[in-house]
Amino acid sequence: xxxxxxxxxxxxxxxxxxxxxxxxxxxxxxxxxxxxxxxxxxxxxxxxxxxxxxxxxxxxxxxxxxxxxxxxxxxx
Numbered sequence: 001x002x003x004x005x006x007x008x009x010x011x012x013x014x015x016x017x018x019x020x021x022x023x024x025x026x027x028x029x030x031x032x033x034x035x036x037x038x039x040x041x042x043x044x045x046x047x048x049x050x051x052x053x054x055x056x057x058x059x060x061x062x063x064x065x066x067x068x069x070x071x072x073x074x075x076x
Contacts, residue, residue, distance in 0.1 A: 036071070
């Protein structure tokens with residue numbers, strides 16, 4: 001059986017602990033945060049948190065993600 005466990009970087013773990021997303025999906029390069037009501041405000045908060053903590057992460061968002069109220073936070 002193949003091991004498909006994804007390891008979370010320390011920067012990503014710090015982000016998860018501080019941002020406390022209700023729903024997120026672990027991906028190979030980061031996480032996808034879903035079910036956000038105020039998407040613009042949450043993306044801004046995520047970017048500010050990353051900058052404040054000097055994390056090596058980026059916020060990614062595209063039009064497709066709007067339909068489920070989500071965005072990604074990925075390792076650089």
